[in-house]
Amino acid sequence: xxxxxxxxxxxxxxxxxxxxxxxxxxxxxxxxxxxxxxxxxxxxxxxxxxxxxxxxxxxxxxxxxxxxxxxxxxxxxxxxxxxxxxxxxxxxxxxxxxxxxxxxxxxxxxxxxxxxxxxxxxxxxxxxxxxxxxxxxxxxxxxxxxxxxxxxxxxxxxxxxxxxxxxxxxxxxxxxxxxxxxxxxxxxxxxxxxxxxxxxxxxxxxxxxxxxxxxxxxxxxxxxxxxxxxxxxxxx
Numbered sequence: 453x454x455x456x457x458x459x460x461x462x463x464x465x466x467x468x469x470x471x472x473x474x475x476x477x478x479x480x481x482x483x484x485x486x487x488x489x490x491x492x493x494x495x496x497x498x499x500x501x502x503x504x505x506x507x508x509x510x511x512x513x514x515x516x517x518x519x520x521x522x523x524x525x526x527x528x529x530x531x532x533x534x535x536x537x538x539x540x541x542x543x544x545x546x547x548x549x550x551x552x553x554x555x556x557x558x559x560x561x562x563x564x565x566x567x568x569x570x571x572x573x574x575x576x577x578x579x580x581x582x583x584x585x586x587x588x589x590x591x592x593x594x595x596x597x598x599x600x601x602x603x604x605x606x607x608x609x610x611x612x613x614x615x616x617x618x619x620x621x622x623x624x625x626x627x628x629x630x631x632x633x634x635x636x637x638x639x640x641x642x643x644x645x646x647x648x649x650x651x652x653x654x655x656x657x658x659x660x661x662x663x664x665x666x667x668x669x670x671x672x673x674x675x676x677x678x679x680x681x682x683x684x685x686x687x688x
Contacts, residue, residue: 472529472530474494531549532552534556539561554567583620588620590657590658590660591615592649592658595628597629611664628645642675650680661687
């Protein structure tokens with residue numbers, strides 16, 4: 453298409469390839485588990501795009517300094533979907549192609565960019581209502597630290613707010629948000645949380661655990677089983 457356009461005197465940037473880029477920051481998740489989450493997300497993204505007659509490609513980066521995307525620099529793509537990475541990356545991408553932010557929370561940053569958010573809050577409410585009907589009353593939450601300068605990470609806040617609005621009880625001591633959590637110390641931090649949870653579960657002070665991220669869920673689940681906790685008999 454580009455060669456045909458050049459022959460007809462059109463500029464390459466005027467040619468539409470129907471190719472959409474999905475930018476993913478894999479550095480925010482744990483290396484062993486990130487492939488499962490990203491693969492399912494990408495598959496759904498590709499299927500949705502195909503239904504619209506679009507082609508997709510994906511670019512993963514795990515550090516801000518490592519963001520080098522040839523497809524973007526060479527102007528091969530028509531647009532980009534960006535879901536909550538570094539704000540510098542959003543600035544860079546949006547200066548090159550039309551950009552849509554996916555599941556990026558409310559922020560004064562990038563007011564000119566379109567935001568698309570799924571019905572996450574409604575989904576959480578439905579699941580918590582189901583948990584209540586199953587007899588759960590005392591909940592715990594595991595999520596990332598609340599970084600005030602991170603404009604995109606507000607999922608844990610949403611979960612806590614909905615829990616506080618519901619008939620389920622969430623106390624401050626059962627809201628686990630480990631300071632300094634990163635890829636290298638993830639398993640250690642999750643193990644420490646489970647050690648704090650076990651006596652609370654055994655004394656029926658926690659019957660339901662709500663986890664912000666799939667990587668937290670995998671680690672917490674594994675550590676609970678290793679600690680002799682039965683799932684879902686002792687905790688769900």
